[in-house]
Amino acid sequence: MSAGPAVPILWYLALAAALFAIGTIGALTRRNGISIFLSIELMLNAANLALIAYSRQLDQRTGQILVFFVLAVAAAEAAVGLALFIAVYRQRRTIDINRINLMRH
Amino acid sequence: MEMAVFAVFALLAVGSSLVVIAHRSPIYSTLSLVVTLFSVAVLFVLLGAPFIATLQLLIYAGAILVLFLFVIMLLNVGRDEGIPGGHRLQLATAILGALVFTGMLGLLLRSALGGGPPAPLTEQAVSLSRLAQELFAEYLLPFEIVGLLLLVAVIGATVIARRATEEELAAAPSGPLADPTARGGGPEAPEPVGAGAGAPRPGYAAWSSEADRAAGGARPASVPGGRA
Numbered sequence: 337m338s339a340g341p342a343v344p345i346l347w348y349l350a351l352a353a354a355l356f357a358i359g360t361i362g363a364l365t366r367r368n369g370i371s372i373f374l375s376i377e378l379m380l381n382a383a384n385l386a387l388i389a390y391s392r393q394l395d396q397r398t399g400q401i402l403v404f405f406v407l408a409v410a411a412a413e414a415a416v417g418l419a420l421f422i423a424v425y426r427q428r429r430t431i432d433i434n435r436i437n438l439m440r441h
Numbered sequence: 442m443e444m445a446v447f448a449v450f451a452l453l454a455v456g457s458s459l460v461v462i463a464h465r466s467p468i469y470s471t472l473s474l475v476v477t478l479f480s481v482a483v484l485f486v487l488l489g490a491p492f493i494a495t496l497q498l499l500i501y502a503g504a505i506l507v508l509f510l511f512v513i514m515l516l517n518v519g520r521d522e523g524i525p526g527g528h529r530l531q532l533a534t535a536i537l538g539a540l541v542f543t544g545m546l547g548l549l550l551r552s553a554l555g556g557g558p559p560a561p562l563t564e565q566a567v568s569l570s571r572l573a574q575e576l577f578a579e580y581l582l583p584f585e586i587v588g589l590l591l592l593v594a595v596i597g598a599t600v601i602a603r604r605a606t607e608e609e610l611a612a613a614p615s616g617p618l619a620d621p622t623a624r625g626g627g628p629e630a631p632e633p634v635g636a637g638a639g640a641p642r643p644g645y646a647a648w649s650s651e652a653d654r655a656a657g658g659a660r661p662a663s664v665p666g667g668r669a
Contacts, residue, residue, distance in 0.1 A: 342443060342444075342558060342559075342561075343443055343444055343447045343487070344558070345558075345559060346549060346550075347447065347451070348447075348484065348488065349549050350546055350549065351451045351454065351455070351484075353541075353542050353545035353546050353549065354455055354542055355454060355455070355458055355477075355481075356541065356542075356545065357538040357539065357541045357542035357545070358455070358458045358459060358461075358462055358538065359458070359462070360537070360538050360541050361462055361534050361535060361537070361538035362461060362462030364534040364537065364538075365462065365530075365531055365534050366462065368467055368518060368519075370467050370509065370512065370513055370516075370518055371462075371467050371470055373509070374461055374467070374470050374471060374474050374509065375461070375462055377474065377501075377505070378458055378461060378462075378474065378477065381477070381478060381481055381497075381501070384481070384493075384497075385481055385484060385485075388484075388485055388488045388490050388493060389488060391488075391490070392488040392489055392490075392559050393559045395559060395560055395566065397571065397572050397575050398575075400490050400492070400493050400572060401572070401575060401576050401580050403490075403493050404493065404496065404576065405583060405587055407493075407496055407497070407500050407501065408587045408590070408591060409587070409590065410500075410501070410505065411500055411504065411505055411591065411594075412590050412591050412593075412594030413594075414505045414508055414509070415508070415594050415595065415598040416594050416597050416598050416601070418508060418509065418512045418598070418602075419597070419598035419599075419601040419602035420601055421512060421516065422512065422515070422516065422601075422602045423601050423602055425516045431516065431518065
């Protein structure tokens, strides 16, 4: 596999930082609840990439195991979050986060 | 070779993640997130974690994003107009994102990964049985806790998203869940079904839209007092 110059780990980490920053921007600029959710998934994935990169650099498998747990927690989070969106939509007929402000009043 | 694969899939990941946050339609956002996840999975293989890459494809792309697509189509989510405030606010968030990126990059450069380039991958380093041994020996308790978490999440999602049964609809206006003000009174202080029909009740229970319809349809379908 390594028939060329190996990629420095720093590049993977920089890519993870870029993906995380893109996810941050998305979570702040979207108005639709599901799009915000997608941006958060993107940030989680950037963190996973950084974990795997460090795991490679340090030659340990702890990072991979942590990513395994992150995947499981992300699955649970997606299930509960989407169920919440369905419940909110059933009641308010929208998932626009600017109009779901019943906690503010 | 490795460098070329990295370059192609890193560019693909960044490009498709930009599509995720820029596209107006949530369906296209979800589909391009699949591309991002696939590219990151290829990078996982390059980093010697083929098992995690497989999991990423199976769980993330195969299950979670399909769930997203289901919900988007079920709710018929419209196009996202972006936050109000126009270009100035968007510029501000873009600057914030750039700050996040440069901050993390600066920390990375300062932290100076010790030990030079990583050791070349051996068969032992990517072996699945080593990973499994570590997972099921050292991390057995967290593994079990994650299993419990998934069980609780499944039950919670079912409870949140289901529709109420007939008995609950009949009981909802006086039940402790449907009306938080009746909490102190307990269930033995029944109210008439039409109580509180004039004032907008706090939307507390998932079934209260049906309950409202049963209570005379006092609540409009659109948002009362919602700010545009």
